[in-house]
Amino acid sequence: MPLLGLGLYRADDARLAVSNAASMGYRLFDTASSYRNEEEVGLGLKDSGLSREDVFVTTKLWNTAQRLGNIEGAFTRSLERLGLSYVDLYLVHWPVPGLILDTWHILEDIYRSGRARAIGVCNFTEADLAELLSHSSVVPAVNQIEYHPLFQRPSLISFCQANGIAVQASCPLARGAYLGREMLVKLAEKYHRSPAQIGLRWLVQQGISVIPKSTSLDRQLENTQIFDFMLTEAEMAMIGTLSEHFSVLNPPEDLLV
Numbered sequence: 387m388p389l390l391g392l393g394l395y396r397a398d399d400a401r402l403a404v405s406n407a408a409s410m411g412y413r414l415f416d417t418a419s420s421y422r423n424e425e426e427v428g429l430g431l432k433d434s435g436l437s438r439e440d441v442f443v444t445t446k447l448w449n450t451a452q453r454l455g456n457i458e459g460a461f462t463r464s465l466e467r468l469g470l471s472y473v474d475l476y477l478v479h480w481p482v483p484g485l486i487l488d489t490w491h492i493l494e495d496i497y498r499s500g501r502a503r504a505i506g507v508c509n510f511t512e513a514d515l516a517e518l519l520s521h522s523s524v525v526p527a528v529n530q531i532e533y534h535p536l537f538q539r540p541s542l543i544s545f546c547q548a549n550g551i552a553v554q555a556s557c558p559l560a561r562g563a564y565l566g567r568e569m570l571v572k573l574a575e576k577y578h579r580s581p582a583q584i585g586l587r588w589l590v591q592q593g594i595s596v597i598p599k600s601t602s603l604d605r606q607l608e609n610t611q612i613f614d615f616m617l618t619e620a621e622m623a624m625i626g627t628l629s630e631h632f633s634v635l636n637p638p639e640d641l642l643v
């Protein structure tokens with residue numbers, strides 16, 4: 387899985403966003419059935435002219451399909467909308483209480499069928515993962531969780547890494563919330579970068595995959611320029627002090643009962 391990808395939540399004109407990003411080197415594209423843009427993403431991939439094996443496509447299973455038990459149908463429809471015969475990563479979008487294991491066992495079948503090259507989860511806590519791991523044969527390849535300088539989750543990340551689960555940061559820019567922080571602005575000046583690039587660099591330097599969303603050509607490009615400089619250990623630790631458990635991601639209403 388590439389360390390950098392394009393997030394597509396609330397992406398206006400996802401078709402153009404995907405083909406533009408592909409032309410500047412993006413190879414990972416992160417969508418979901420709930421984003422209602424899988425069709426556009428599929429068209430953008432076609433427009434890009436890239437071969438199927440050169441792109442990494444992630445989509446996600448929504449909660450309703452878990453509740454209805456119609457996971458195979460939801461997955462097939464995602465593939466149809468994307469115009470693909472397989473996805474590289476199929477993720478459970480949210481842990482639905484009481485359904486974690488049933489859902490996962492169906493994803494294991496999908497994985498074994500070869501139509502998802504890897505399966506994983508999003509927004510799973512350590513307790514959710516422990517439940518899943520103790521009753522399943524396939525370890526989730528990925529846990530996609532909100533993670534950025536203002537919301538650091540060392541114990542969840544250590545748990546994932548100790549169990550061979552890659553961490554992928556959703557909302558890696560905290561939707562802009564940390565871009566004005568003085569410490570990041572100063573580091574940006576030092577490295578002739580932007581605060582967004584400093585935040586993304588801090589994540590990838592920890593081996594965490596990032597999927598910033600942008601539909602602007604300039605910002606898409608800016609977000610790729612994070613692999614040609616390095617923060618010092620002291621700077622990594624300094625950014626570590628910014629954590630204030632600030633989350634931009636609200637769990638969906640159907641999970642708030």
Ligand SMILES: NC(=O)c1ccc[n+]([C@@H]2O[C@H](COP(=O)([O-])OP(=O)(O)OC[C@H]3O[C@@H](n4cnc5c(N)ncnc54)[C@H](OP(=O)(O)O)[C@@H]3O)[C@@H](O)[C@H]2O)c1
Nearest residue numbers: 393394395508556557558559560561582598599600601605
């Ligand atoms: N699994 C889950 O439950 C879950 C939850 C949330 C998100 N995600 C995934 O993670 C992706 C990223 O999260 P997100 O979209 O919520 O938030 P984000 O990537 O943290 O922030 C996106 C916002 O930042 C702006 N932006 C992008 N690059 C920038 C830059 N270099 N400088 C300044 N502003 C910049 C974007 O605007 P412009 O487009 O105008 O540039 C957009 O408003 C999503 O798109 C989705 O694929 C998954």
